[in-house]
Amino acid sequence: MSETDVRADVTVDAVGSSCPGPLMDLIGKMKSVDSGTVVELLSSNEGTEDDLVEWTEQSGYEYLGAVDRDDHQAFYVRKS
Amino acid sequence: MTERIVIVGAGTAGIVLANNLADELADEIDAGDVAVELVNDTEEHVYKPTWLYVPFGEKTPADATRPLAPLVDDRVTLVIDRVDDVDTESKAVSLVSRAETRPYDHLVLAMGAQVTPEETPGLAEGGHHFYGPAGATALREELSDFTEGHLVVSVVGVPHMCPVAPLEFALIADAWFRDHGLRDDVELTYTYPIGRAHGIEAVAEWAGPLMDERDITVETFFNAERVDPDDEVIHTVEGRDLDYDLLVAIPPHDGSDLVRDAGLGDDGWVDVDPNTLEARGADDVYALGDVADLPTSKAGSAAHYAAGALADRLASVARGERPTAEYDGKTVCFIESGTDEATYIAFDYDESPVPKEPSKLIHWSKLGYNQSYWLTARGVL
Ligand SMILES: Cc1cc2nc3c(=O)[nH]c(=O)nc-3n(C[C@H](O)[C@H](O)[C@H](O)COP(=O)(O)OP(=O)(O)OC[C@H]3O[C@@H](n4cnc5c(N)ncnc54)[C@H](O)[C@@H]3O)c2cc1C
Numbered sequence: 001m002s003e004t005d006v007r008a009d010v011t012v013d014a015v016g017s018s019c020p021g022p023l024m025d026l027i028g029k030m031k032s033v034d035s036g037t038v039v040e041l042l043s044s045n046e047g048t049e050d051d052l053v054e055w056t057e058q059s060g061y062e063y064l065g066a067v068d069r070d071d072h073q074a075f076y077v078r079k080s
Numbered sequence: 081m082t083e084r085i086v087i088v089g090a091g092t093a094g095i096v097l098a099n100n101l102a103d104e105l106a107d108e109i110d111a112g113d114v115a116v117e118l119v120n121d122t123e124e125h126v127y128k129p130t131w132l133y134v135p136f137g138e139k140t141p142a143d144a145t146r147p148l149a150p151l152v153d154d155r156v157t158l159v160i161d162r163v164d165d166v167d168t169e170s171k172a173v174s175l176v177s178r179a180e181t182r183p184y185d186h187l188v189l190a191m192g193a194q195v196t197p198e199e200t201p202g203l204a205e206g207g208h209h210f211y212g213p214a215g216a217t218a219l220r221e222e223l224s225d226f227t228e229g230h231l232v233v234s235v236v237g238v239p240h241m242c243p244v245a246p247l248e249f250a251l252i253a254d255a256w257f258r259d260h261g262l263r264d265d266v267e268l269t270y271t272y273p274i275g276r277a278h279g280i281e282a283v284a285e286w287a288g289p290l291m292d293e294r295d296i297t298v299e300t301f302f303n304a305e306r307v308d309p310d311d312e313v314i315h316t317v318e319g320r321d322l323d324y325d326l327l328v329a330i331p332p333h334d335g336s337d338l339v340r341d342a343g344l345g346d347d348g349w350v351d352v353d354p355n356t357l358e359a360r361g362a363d364d365v366y367a368l369g370d371v372a373d374l375p376t377s378k379a380g381s382a383a384h385y386a387a388g389a390l391a392d393r394l395a396s397v398a399r400g401e402r403p404t405a406e407y408d409g410k411t412v413c414f415i416e417s418g419t420d421e422a423t424y425i426a427f428d429y430d431e432s433p434v435p436k437e438p439s440k441l442i443h444w445s446k447l448g449y450n451q452s453y454w455l456t457a458r459g460v461l
Contacts, residue, residue, distance in 0.1 A: 016375070020274040021238075021239070024238045024239075024273060031303075054301070055301055055318075059301070059318040
């Protein structure tokens with residue numbers, strides 16, 4: 001996906017956090033936003049994508065994809 | 081001019097730092113060139129790991145507490161008051177009851193972490209915890225009455241103090257019920273927010289089979305959204321429901337409003353350089369212990385080692401030298417794996433831990449350390 005494919009409503013910046021920080025920051029945010037909200041998670045941690053994909057499969061939230069940035073990745077998830 | 085080092089918080093981080101500084105800068109303090117001031121909002125020092133043993137009747141909250149003043153070196157000025165504002169522009173902190181501000185040249189924030197069960201609806205009413213003296217005492221009462229049913233140990237908040245305490249609680253509870261001949265009547269479940277039993281991979285690999293062996297059900301990707309105290313059900317973000325008879329939760333944690341208000345970290349944890357512990361949001365401000373946003377655990381041992389490195393750095397700066405000491409993330413955690421055996425993990429920013437085979441010897445070492453902690457606080461160990 002590319003930067004223009006999706007527009008995030010909220011950004012969670014977890015760059016520099018080690019596991020499970022990024023996923024936990026995302027889940028924490030997910031608790032407080034409305035259904036349909038697209039949350040962008042910024043992470044530089046290698047394991048984030050696998051964890052995130054697994055979590056969205058379990059939770060039924062929609063994983064929209066990732067974009068590579070210079071020193072981190074941006075992941076997009078929609079709350080169901 | 082006297083160079084003023086002000087430390088906010090006299091928990092493990094603040095007290096070890098203050099005592100180490102008093103030692104390293106003894107001559108400069110005696111000559112009036114340096115002053116070290118330690119501000120704490122209570123007259124007591126608390127050794128929080130004691131609380132793990134309170135629910136099982138092995139310790140009391142009083143065992144966790146000692147008067148602060150005798151633990152602090154005479155060269156340190158101890159101020160009992162609460163800091164309610166940090167002004168990094170004018171370089172001063174405000175004290176609540178004295179209604180005054182204190183200037184600093186170097187400020188170290190070491191206010192620890194606060195538990196906030198109220199953040200999860202229903203949790204404060206429906207759950208118990210051992211993350212505070214009152215919670216641990218109330219849980220002791222519940223456990224002493226609990227002879228059958230479903231006990232759920234649920235990690236609701238991450239990060240939380242002591243990465244392994246929830247696992248320890250589940251494993252001790254298992255052994256404790258066995259010791260009391262109740263284990264067949266008690267179902268035990270442990271829940272964790274991510275897809276394995278623990279955030280640290282090596283610990284998860286060690287704990288998974290052990291929990292299996294002990295007949296403790298592990299539920300992963302389990303994030304409590306709300307608790308229904310009347311029906312005794314946990315509802316998760318993932319859409320699952322879990323019934324409980326006794327819920328022991330690791331509550332969500334929060335840093336400090338002081339940090340947010342001072343622009344030092346949006347989420348209440350101070351954004352710092354993990355090696356130098358310097359705050360990124362202001363000059364001459366450092367953070368130590370649980371309030372620092374570090375890529376290691378919120379553990380007393382991490383606070384202790386980081387305090388040693390920061391004491392070296394600040395002593396160098398106060399002497400006009402370039403600081404070279406750095407904190408490498410060193411953390412050591414004992415893990416109780418029953419009522420009479422334990423293991424431990426040691427790790428840093430680069431090295432992952434490898435849990436050792438649990439033994440009685442390590443269990444006794446942990447109990448021994450719990451006693452000798454008071455020497456750590458005084459800066460002796
Ligand atoms: C149940 C439990 C078991 C644990 N087990 C272990 C273990 O086995 N091993 C381990 O390494 N760690 C363990 N820990 C974690 C360890 O206790 C903490 O990591 C450690 O206490 C952190 O030290 P600190 O100095 O950062 O914070 P704290 O010890 O919390 O101290 C903070 C201090 O700041 C003061 N303060 C706060 N705000 C203000 C203010 N505005 N003004 C003035 N003073 C203020 C507080 O009163 C307190 O004295 C455990 C924790 C718990 C809860």
